[in-house]
Amino acid sequence: MPLLVAPALPAGTLGAQDQPRLPVRPGLALRPWRLDDATAVRAAFDCPAIQRWHVRRLDSDDEARAWVAQWAGRWRDETAASWAIADADDRPVGQVGLRGVELAEASAQVSYWVVPAARGRGVATEVLLALTGWSFTRVGLHRLALEHSTANVASCRVATGAGFTAEGVARASVRHADGWHDMHRHARLATGSQ
Template identity: 55%
Template sequence: MRPWLPDDAAALVAAFDDPAIRQWHVSRADTEDEARELITRWRRGWAAESEFNWAIVGADDTLLGRIALKGVDLFDAAAEVAYWTCAASRGRGLCTRAVLALSAWAFTDAGFHRLQLHHSTRNVASCRVATKAGFRDEGTRRGAALHVDGFHDMHAHARLRSDTALLADLG
């Protein structure tokens, strides 16, 4: 994982061209200019301490996905985890490993108390990532998020720094 760079714009446009990413995520970048604007906004989030975004890249710096902490609340030490992976990177546990790495950083280095995530009840793969990364099911929020095909019910998951399995999972 590394910070997003302006040079990632072309790869970001290609990622957002994936129908699966378009289905589950609201953000879009149809041109390299739009991608650079999005990357600039993500980088501003770091400066404002309101949102932390990383590019997930391979050893050759090829874009594999995105992971982020959104809605950062430093007073309550809480944030929401968001993620996606490029089509060629799916099915290898990459997203789960990234969520575990981000959780380790958030809980041990950044001092967060609670991380939460939400995904459409129709997004089975995202639910597997949340569960494998130790995020407990907290229920369903009905009609809570607008996707390209209408409003979806959203599963809510969360993980606390004090969760007993934390050290074993993040070790």
């Protein structure tokens, strides 16, 4: 049964190139994960807020290494992408990335976390703006969606600060450790209408 709509972006749009390093500002960049980041990732997942909102914990160095190692394959198969948010010493202070990449629809969802020591200085907002700019202008994505629990006030501020317009609330749509959460949906469009 032939589709009547051509894919918005062809296969290979992401996976045919190496995952790039993306500059954000002096002292802050997005870079592909490396295996030697596993210790930093394990420490990050000790944060109760990261566990709470990403509904995962890491119990061993092996799990942390597997977490870091998964991203090369997910970049190649064009389903997701994750960057380490690297500080001036190139050490990871967070994660930002794309999930649920649909090249045919030129869309994806964004994901982010920042380690407690680096919070409150605009890092999440700046890296989300950088990733959004690259996704629209270099990749050709058309729509980026962002979803957070209505109880996650900080994430809502990040979304709004990075120009992701609120689109509504999906009631009781994602299960967290304490039960179902209403999810606030935001999105930004490449057309500039946010």
